[in-house]
Amino acid sequence: MxxxxxxxxxxxxxxxxxxxxxxxxxxxxxxxxxxxxxxxxxxxxxxxxxxxxxxxxxxxxxxxxxxxxxxxxxxxxxxxxxxxxxxxxxxxxxxxxxxxxxxxxxxxxxxxxxxxxALMVHENFRWQSPIQAVRAVLDSGDIGTPFFGRISFRSAYDVFSGQPYLATGKRFIIEDLGIHSLDIARFLLGDVSTITTRTARINPNIAGEDVATMLMDHKSGATSVVDCSYATKLATEPFPQTLVEIDGSDGTIRLEHNYRLTVTGRNGTAVSDVSPPLLPWASRPWHNIQESVVAIQRHWVDCLANKTEPATSGADNLRTLALVEAAYVGAASGEPVRLDALL
Ligand code: NAD
Structure with missing residues (x-):
């Protein structure tokens, strides 16, 4: 070709x-x-x-x-x-x-x-190898049917020095970072029917919210919590790691700090290191994201060659963006927001 x-x-x-x-x-x-x-x-x-x-x-x-x-x-x-x-x-x-x-x-x-x-949104977080490893465990059936998930991103990393525009918008963490976490929740547990949201602004020097907690009902019947913060000072800064917990009818998945994956399933417990590779041009701590950029762009080339729809096509991403919109509406009202009304 x-x-x-x-x-x-x-x-x-x-x-x-x-x-x-x-x-x-x-x-x-x-x-x-x-x-x-x-x-x-x-x-x-x-x-x-x-x-x-x-x-x-x-x-x-x-x-x-x-x-x-x-x-x-x-x-x-x-x-x-x-x-x-x-x-x-x-x-x-x-x-x-x-x-x-x-x-x-x-x-x-x-x-x-x-x-x-073709139209693809560069929604790369689901392409991170640790997230793909979680998806592979779900696909294996080892933990049975998922009924609970938590997708968590908590950090105090200074994202404003590299991306100063993030400090000035009325919307911040849900639109910029939470959008990735919401997409991961969809990727792992399927589409969402209702979302309930609470937000806060802890850093006084920015215009938007830097903390968000979202409770979601998935159409599959599973419940998830998506929580993100740029105001969380930890002993070890985990940026930009996404942590995942999934409970299923037959077991659990835990993706913890430093890419440690623990799976308890029908055959007992297995612990593995799912650290992303450090590509020659990449630099820590961004290497996790940088690797996912290669994966999503390779997927785009494959899709164009095979004339298939990208996983994060424009049409697919409407459902992730709708979660962002619904989260802001719900944060303002304090009420749960149904997704069907937006799509
Ligand atoms: P940036 O401001 O550093 O870069 C944007 C560039 O686009 C600027 O150089 C600007 O001059 C140029 N530009 C803007 N409008 C243009 C136009 N109409 N025609 C030509 N050039 C134009 O921003 P950034 O931090 O690189 O972010 C860019 C996008 O990437 C944002 O949407 C951000 O959310 C996203 N982003 C994604 C990830 C990820 O992991 N997927 C990470 C960081 C940023």
């Missing part, structure tokens, strides 16, 4: 990981980059040896013949850029959060469906 020709739009903080990952993946390469900030265009273009550079996305689409675009800008530009890709009949990957609102996200899915082009 001929190598797919891709372009990156948005050359900021996180896109550098995506560029490293594209270099590791066979079957696709980035032939052009775009950023409205000439400084970022130069930094990323020079680092990765990309000569074809654009400050304007419309000029990129006009000037290049592309098999896909990888949109790594922040949420306000996602809808116009995805719609531009659809107009140009170019399949698109879009970073999370998919869109600032569910209405925008629905319009983006429709634009790509109408144009007949």
């Amino acid at each position: 001929a190598e797919l020709r891709g372009a990156l739009i948005g050359c900021g903080f996180f896109a550098v990981n995506q560029m490293h990952a594209w270099r590791d993946i066979e079957g696709a390469s980035i032939v052009a980059i775009c950023d409205r900030d000439p400084e970022r265009l130069k930094v990323v273009g020079d680092q990765f040896g990309i000569a074809r550079r654009y400050v304007d996305a419309a000029a990129l689409f006009a000037g290049e013949s592309l098999d896909f675009v990888d949109i790594a800008t922040t949420a306000p530009s996602h809808r116009p850029l995805v719609e531009m890709a659809a107009q140009n009949r170019v399949p698109a990957i879009c970073q999370k959060p998919f869109a600032p609102s569910l209405a925008d996200a629905k319009a983006m899915v429709k634009a790509c469906t109408d144009a007949g082009v």
